[in-house]
Amino acid sequence: MMTIVIIIALIAVFLIYAVSIYNRLVKLKNLVQEAWSSIDVMLKKRHDLIPNLVETVKGYAIHERETLDSVIRARTQAVGADSVQAKEAAEKNLNQAMMNLFAVAEQYPDLKANTNFQQLQSEITSIENDVEKSRRYYNGTVRENNTLVESFPSNIIANMYKFEKSPFFELENIAERQVPTVKF
Numbered sequence: 001m002m003t004i005v006i007i008i009a010l011i012a013v014f015l016i017y018a019v020s021i022y023n024r025l026v027k028l029k030n031l032v033q034e035a036w037s038s039i040d041v042m043l044k045k046r047h048d049l050i051p052n053l054v055e056t057v058k059g060y061a062i063h064e065r066e067t068l069d070s071v072i073r074a075r076t077q078a079v080g081a082d083s084v085q086a087k088e089a090a091e092k093n094l095n096q097a098m099m100n101l102f103a104v105a106e107q108y109p110d111l112k113a114n115t116n117f118q119q120l121q122s123e124i125t126s127i128e129n130d131v132e133k134s135r136r137y138y139n140g141t142v143r144e145n146n147t148l149v150e151s152f153p154s155n156i157i158a159n160m161y162k163f164e165k166s167p168f169f170e171l172e173n174i175a176e177r178q179v180p181t182v183k184f
Contacts, residue, residue: 021148021157028145032166035138036084039169042131043078043091046124050075050098053120057101060111064104071097084167098124135169142166 054068061068074097078090102121105111112118146165149158157163 018157021154022161025145025148025154025158025161025163028141028148029163029166031141032138032145035134035141036169038134039087039131039138042127042134043087046127046131047075047079049120049124049127050094053101053117053124056114056117056120057105057108057111060108060114061104067097067100067104071101073097084169088169139168139170142168 050071054071057064058068071094074090074094078087078094081087081090105117148154149163149165
């Protein structure tokens with residue numbers, strides 16, 4: 001009789017532990033999705049500002065059509081990216097195109113003095129900082145999720161219910177991990 005009580009108690013403890021791991025996995029999966037959503041919102045704000053910036057530059061930098069077109073192409077690619085890896089690659093291209101655009105703007109003193117251009121540049125810089133913060137939060141939740149998915153004994157529950165590791169959102173080149181700074 002005592003053996004049966006001990007076995008039932010052990011099974012109950014195991015079930016409670018398994019349920020708590022399952023609930024933690026669900027919570028972390030939802031936190032990862034929420035964090036990704038924050039990044040997506042910031043990137044959308046950034047993408048929405050870029051056409052205004054391009055139009056402002058267009059009025060001054062008429063001969064820079066190739067640079068302006070590359071920014072628009074990179075923005076279109078970034079808006080259309082649908083996975084973390086695709087977003088990473090698209091944002092890398094967009095960052096490079098934006099740096100080229102700001103380099104072109106350096107050549108036009110009237111453009112640099114334009115208040116609309118200055119305001120757009122300031123907003124994009126602010127959004128870049130917000131994206132960086134959101135990226136750090138996302139990667140932190142991904143780290144927690146991936147640790148739980150891979151660690152024993154939680155990996156048993158994770159495998160049973162098909163919880164998977166989430167991808168980190170990083171830039172490939174270490175030099176590009178810095179938020180681009182633009183000085184006029």
